Amino acid sequence: MIKKNTIIENIKTLFYALIIAILIRSLFIQPFYIPSSSMELNLLVGDRLFVTKYSYGYSKHSFPFSPPIFKGRIFEKSPKRGDIVVFKTPSDNRTDYIKRLIGLPGDTIQFINGNLYINNNQIFTALLNDSALLYCGKQQINVSIFEEKISDKKSYKVSYRNDISYQNSDKFKVPENHYFFLGDNRDCSKDSRFLTEVGYVHKNNLVGKAQILFFSSNTMEGSIFQFWKWSDIIRYDRFFKKLN
Numbered sequence: 001m002i003k004k005n006t007i008i009e010n011i012k013t014l015f016y017a018l019i020i021a022i023l024i025r026s027l028f029i030q031p032f033y034i035p036s037s038s039m040e041l042n043l044l045v046g047d048r049l050f051v052t053k054y055s056y057g058y059s060k061h062s063f064p065f066s067p068p069i070f071k072g073r074i075f076e077k078s079p080k081r082g083d084i085v086v087f088k089t090p091s092d093n094r095t096d097y098i099k100r101l102i103g104l105p106g107d108t109i110q111f112i113n114g115n116l117y118i119n120n121n122q123i124f125t126a127l128l129n130d131s132a133l134l135y136c137g138k139q140q141i142n143v144s145i146f147e148e149k150i151s152d153k154k155s156y157k158v159s160y161r162n163d164i165s166y167q168n169s170d171k172f173k174v175p176e177n178h179y180f181f182l183g184d185n186r187d188c189s190k191d192s193r194f195l196t197e198v199g200y201v202h203k204n205n206l207v208g209k210a211q212i213l214f215f216s217s218n219t220m221e222g223s224i225f226q227f228w229k230w231s232d233i234i235r236y237d238r239f240f241k242k243l244n
Helices: 004-027 227-233
Strands: 029-033 047-052 084-088 096-103 108-112 115-118 124-136 139-151 154-161 178-182 206-216
Touching (some): 004 029, 029 206, 084 178, 096 108, 096 115
Antiparallel strands (some): 029 047, 047 206, 096 178, 124 139, 139 154
């Protein structure tokens, strides 16, 4: 017969473990799963990654269910242009999105003939491949892949469709305390260009910085529970890869 004290101690142990897990998830690091192709080639559907919560300080969105325990942001640190950031969408303050930070407060962003301009300066791109296949949802599309150099120290790969691509836009003026985000798979991303769906993201909506890809599986080929398919499903070359 199990003693009453043993049951109570087990419940306490589980409770303390839960509290510790919530604190780690809220204050230090949280795993995220990539469900869409908006960040290919850099992030693939089925990637699992670690996001550091302390990188930009803390807001209510740092905690599960976004409790209104304080206003604003504490221990605030400014993100850098080019960071891959998880944030809560302004439309519902609930859904997690992951995109690349392009525009800082006060910046002007514009597309002219398919080229990205920040503060009237064209961002340098170099063509890497003019005929590649990437996913857009469950459909594969033909794209051109470029290296985009957003600063002297930061470059990454972006893609544009070869058939119908985003070419021209009005100027986006990033408001104070807000940021402008783009997906790396430019023609398959709902991001700050779509003002009614995402738009400018307030600094309090930032959740954390994507840092390390720790596991990846090709969900298009099957489930990780199908162990007999692991050789085709699991992307071993993406384990513990530092994100750029």
